[in-house]
Amino acid sequence: MTVSRTICLGFLSVIAVGTILLLMPFSNSSGNWNDPLVALFTATSAVCVTGLGVVDTGTYFSFWGQFVMVVLVQIGGLGYMTATTFLLLLIGARFSLRDKIAIQQSLDRSSIYGSDQVLRSIIATTIIFELTGVFLLLPVFIPQHGFYQGLWIAIFHSINSWNNAGFSLFKDNLIGYQSSVLLNFTVTGLIIFGGIGYQVIMELYLWLRDRLTKKPERLLFSLNFKVATTTTLILLILGTISFFLIELRNPETFGQMNLVNKIMAAWFQSVTTRTAGFNTVDFGKMTTAGLFITIALMFIGASPGGTGGGMKTTTLRVLTSCTKAILQGQEQVLLYKRQVPISLILKAVGVLIGSVGTVVLATMMIALVEPNLNFIQILFEVVSAFATVGLSTGITATISPVAKLVLILTMYVGRVGVLLLMSAILGDPKPSAIRYPEENLIVG
Amino acid sequence: MTVSRTICLGFLSVIAVGTILLLMPFSNSSGNWNDPLVALFTATSAVCVTGLGVVDTGTYFSFWGQFVMVVLVQIGGLGYMTATTFLLLLIGARFSLRDKIAIQQSLDRSSIYGSDQVLRSIIATTIIFELTGVFLLLPVFIPQHGFYQGLWIAIFHSINSWNNAGFSLFKDNLIGYQSSVLLNFTVTGLIIFGGIGYQVIMELYLWLRDRLTKKPERLLFSLNFKVATTTTLILLILGTISFFLIELRNPETFGQMNLVNKIMAAWFQSVTTRTAGFNTVDFGKMTTAGLFITIALMFIGASPGGTGGGMKTTTLRVLTSCTKAILQGQEQVLLYKRQVPISLILKAVGVLIGSVGTVVLATMMIALVEPNLNFIQILFEVVSAFATVGLSTGITATISPVAKLVLILTMYVGRVGVLLLMSAILGDPKPSAIRYPEENLIVG
Numbered sequence: 046m047t048v049s050r051t052i053c054l055g056f057l058s059v060i061a062v063g064t065i066l067l068l069m070p071f072s073n074s075s076g077n078w079n080d081p082l083v084a085l086f087t088a089t090s091a092v093c094v095t096g097l098g099v100v101d102t103g104t105y106f107s108f109w110g111q112f113v114m115v116v117l118v119q120i121g122g123l124g125y126m127t128a129t130t131f132l133l134l135l136i137g138a139r140f141s142l143r144d145k146i147a148i149q150q151s152l153d154r155s156s157i158y159g160s161d162q163v164l165r166s167i168i169a170t171t172i173i174f175e176l177t178g179v180f181l182l183l184p185v186f187i188p189q190h191g192f193y194q195g196l197w198i199a200i201f202h203s204i205n206s207w208n209n210a211g212f213s214l215f216k217d218n219l220i221g222y223q224s225s226v227l228l229n230f231t232v233t234g235l236i237i238f239g240g241i242g243y244q245v246i247m248e249l250y251l252w253l254r255d256r257l258t259k260k261p262e263r264l265l266f267s268l269n270f271k272v273a274t275t276t277t278l279i280l281l282i283l284g285t286i287s288f289f290l291i292e293l294r295n296p297e298t299f300g301q302m303n304l305v306n307k308i309m310a311a312w313f314q315s316v317t318t319r320t321a322g323f324n325t326v327d328f329g330k331m332t333t334a335g336l337f338i339t340i341a342l343m344f345i346g347a348s349p350g351g352t353g354g355g356m357k358t359t360t361l362r363v364l365t366s367c368t369k370a371i372l373q374g375q376e377q378v379l380l381y382k383r384q385v386p387i388s389l390i391l392k393a394v395g396v397l398i399g400s401v402g403t404v405v406l407a408t409m410m411i412a413l414v415e416p417n418l419n420f421i422q423i424l425f426e427v428v429s430a431f432a433t434v435g436l437s438t439g440i441t442a443t444i445s446p447v448a449k450l451v452l453i454l455t456m457y458v459g460r461v462g463v464l465l466l467m468s469a470i471l472g473d474p475k476p477s478a479i480r481y482p483e484e485n486l487i488v489g
Numbered sequence: 490m491t492v493s494r495t496i497c498l499g500f501l502s503v504i505a506v507g508t509i510l511l512l513m514p515f516s517n518s519s520g521n522w523n524d525p526l527v528a529l530f531t532a533t534s535a536v537c538v539t540g541l542g543v544v545d546t547g548t549y550f551s552f553w554g555q556f557v558m559v560v561l562v563q564i565g566g567l568g569y570m571t572a573t574t575f576l577l578l579l580i581g582a583r584f585s586l587r588d589k590i591a592i593q594q595s596l597d598r599s600s601i602y603g604s605d606q607v608l609r610s611i612i613a614t615t616i617i618f619e620l621t622g623v624f625l626l627l628p629v630f631i632p633q634h635g636f637y638q639g640l641w642i643a644i645f646h647s648i649n650s651w652n653n654a655g656f657s658l659f660k661d662n663l664i665g666y667q668s669s670v671l672l673n674f675t676v677t678g679l680i681i682f683g684g685i686g687y688q689v690i691m692e693l694y695l696w697l698r699d700r701l702t703k704k705p706e707r708l709l710f711s712l713n714f715k716v717a718t719t720t721t722l723i724l725l726i727l728g729t730i731s732f733f734l735i736e737l738r739n740p741e742t743f744g745q746m747n748l749v750n751k752i753m754a755a756w757f758q759s760v761t762t763r764t765a766g767f768n769t770v771d772f773g774k775m776t777t778a779g780l781f782i783t784i785a786l787m788f789i790g791a792s793p794g795g796t797g798g799g800m801k802t803t804t805l806r807v808l809t810s811c812t813k814a815i816l817q818g819q820e821q822v823l824l825y826k827r828q829v830p831i832s833l834i835l836k837a838v839g840v841l842i843g844s845v846g847t848v849v850l851a852t853m854m855i856a857l858v859e860p861n862l863n864f865i866q867i868l869f870e871v872v873s874a875f876a877t878v879g880l881s882t883g884i885t886a887t888i889s890p891v892a893k894l895v896l897i898l899t900m901y902v903g904r905v906g907v908l909l910l911m912s913a914i915l916g917d918p919k920p921s922a923i924r925y926p927e928e929n930l931i932v933g
């Protein structure tokens with residue numbers, strides 16, 4: 046079996062098991078068998094760490110139902126993080142023969158040679174971050190909900206933050222905590238580190254360790270590190286400024302807040318759109334411009350090797366570097382004085398075309414079965430599902446079963462990736478050895 | 490002065506002259522000086538062959554005003570066709586040294602060696618098509634409007650069809666003629682040939698001549714011919730089927746028509762969205778799904794070397810071929826057994842990123858100043874302006890001056906092209922000779 050088929054079927058089987066468990070009477074707070082569509086939707090949303098919901102998680106599901114969800118989120122997030130990290134490591138290994146680049150170097154230094162150690166290290170990182178999250182969230186939830194309930198809420202939200210899943214036990218998501226500084230920074234911190242990828246965290250850790258132990262040797266950061274951190278930083282700042290300026294005077298979102306809360310809410314929304322899906326304001330009340338910038342940020346998404354989704358920051362950077370290269374009349378595409386290989390450019394184009402194609406198709410299908418919905422609500426919902434974000438303007442629960450099935454498919458395709466899914470269906474490629482002559486065209 | 494600067498400034502000067510002429514009292518049917526914003530908008534729309542209007546052309550402008558518009562359309566369309574055809578010929582010349590490909594071959598055979606002959610041939614082709622159009626439209630307009638008025642209407646609509654401009658002298662555009670078979674096929678014929686490009690028409694003509702004279706030599710079609718014709722055909726058929734199925738039961742568009750008219754209207758709308766901008770149904774009454782497919786078709790647009798706009802059929806094909814290549818595990822991108830050069834792939838990416846960027850920016854700006862408009866109406870209007878289509882859901886006249894200025898800029902950027910405009914601003918590129926090592930990343 047090919048790698049792509051293993052990954053696609055792996056996600057499918059976890060979704061299937063999750064659906065069965067969520068169907069059971071013990072998962073439901075009413076003690077009855079669950080609606081199959083609700084179970085399938087919730088299981089897919091959890092395994093794909095999307096966080097879109099057709100029911101209110103806190104009241105509809107029993108403790109055991111919520112427990113199943115959190116386990117599915119953990120398996121989905123960890124599985125995705127591990128799979129993409131191994132892909133990054135494979136790339137690193139291939140290139141370490143030619144250049145002494147950072148990724149391999151950092152792996153050598155932390156004595157991670159085998160895949161077992163990488164897996165163990167990823168699990169350890171996950172546990173450290175999630176436990177820190179629980180610890181920081183306890184003072185937020187315990188005073189209001191008592192020790193046991195507060196502990197459970199803290200665990201649930203910490204795991205959902207690190208895995209960028211975005212399920213919440215509160216009916217209004219985290220709107221009730223929009224002014225809690227501790228919650229805002231704990232949740233956004235977990236989201237950012239979970240979304241930026243394991244490799245970036247490791248390089249950051251090694252760099253910090255070297256600084257503290259005053260090692261003379263200088264750590265070379267990998268290209269992935271440079272691209273992921275700078276792009277994430279730029280998008281976070283741009284997102285915060287945009288949300289702040291656009292929603293400043295909207296009385297139903299930021300309008301009534303004081304300045305500090307406005308900035309904090311803008312920051313929270315900027316972090317969460319890529320691709321956690323928590324919210325501290327009501328996206329159903331947002332202006333058209335605010336929704337549009339959200340759609341753009343959701344589509345770009347997080348960095349590879351993390352738990353987030355979307356087109357990925359690296360894809361965006363490769364594509365913008367192509368644009369820069371052609372404007373400078375160059376045929377080599379550069380990123381931080383490294384040449385981007387042609388196969389990577391083709392892959393970035395494939396990811397973009399596949400992503401746009403999926404979003405257009407899904408939007409089209411929902412627009413056909415739901416002619417009375419606002420277009421931006423449909424587009425918002427589809428991009429949110431595709432980029433495994435989970436934000437909604439509030440239509441998820443009320444759309445027709447066909448539209449829900451389209452969203453389920455979109456979440457799955459968005460998670461495993463269009464290219465991976467296609468190559469799983471098509472089977473392993475057999476590269477042709479025939480060379481054809483070049484011929485030019487005019488584009489644009 | 491660089492080529493890109495000449496083209497950008499050329500369009501700007503024609504727009505400036507056009508604005509001044511349309512400001513004059515003789516252009517206005519009321520005999521007063523015109524509103525500057527209306528004159529600027531109309532001149533830009535005419536020179537960029539967009540066809541968006543903020544006033545009713547037939548009643549607001551005098552005969553001389555309409556005459557100025559038709560001359561601007563003719564200069565704009567011919568100028569664009571000539572500029573892009575020369576770019577295609579330059580490419581052909583470069584490649585004829587290596588391969589005996591069709592374009593050079595066809596140029597040899599039609600004994601067009603110098604640029605004077607190409608220009609003369611383009612003008613001759615334009616006149617032949619436009620005169621045929623006038624001749625075919627006379628029986629449609631003369632019975633209703635008398636000889637002189639009917640002749641003027643026929644000339645106006647023929648020139649606007651061939652140049653893909655889409656201005657109409659009727660308040661409801663061509664809705665009144667939705668059941669006229671002659672008008673439907675004359676207008677769509679002119680649009681298709683005007684939009685597919687001069688080089689494709691020439692190759693088709695030579696091929697037909699060879700068939701008729703039974704020449705033993707076989708004409709090799711250029712890659713541009715193959716890509717432009719097949720993509721145009723596929724998009725036309727897909728568009729017709731989509732419009733037919735989506736609007737079938739919409740009582741305000743196709744619902745009340747008989748089957749023949751339904752098919753004819755679906756065909757007409759499929760042709761006109763890429764990128765003529767005439768309409769025989771009211772796009773303000775279309776379903777969300779119908780508007781969305783229109784937006785997609787408008788964005789793709791026409792073929793290079795013609796009068797149409799948009800991202801271009803060739804750009805789409807290069808990008809989808811990249812996707813196909815990566816799925817097949819290949820590093821060479823093929824189109825009809827020809828390898829697509831890396832510079833072309835980079836350019837296609839640049840065109841896509843630049844186009845999406847412009848549309849997103851313009852949509853964002855209009856959404857900010859017009860918070861009460863429907864999102865799909867804004868997106869529709871912006872894509873229509875960018876791809877020089879000229880279709881509208883009816884908001885062009887009523888939006889604020891700032892939004893109109895944004896549309897004016899969008900039309901201009903869409904016509905000269907983002908990459909060309911950028912390189913006009915940045916100046917000629919100075920390619921760097923330094924080679925950098927490769928490093929891989931994960932995208933998507």
Ligand SMILES: [K+]
Pocket residue numbers: 094095096209210211320321322433434435
């Ligand atoms: K999520």
Ligand SMILES: [K+]
Pocket residue numbers: 538539540653654655764765766877878879
């Ligand atoms: K047009």
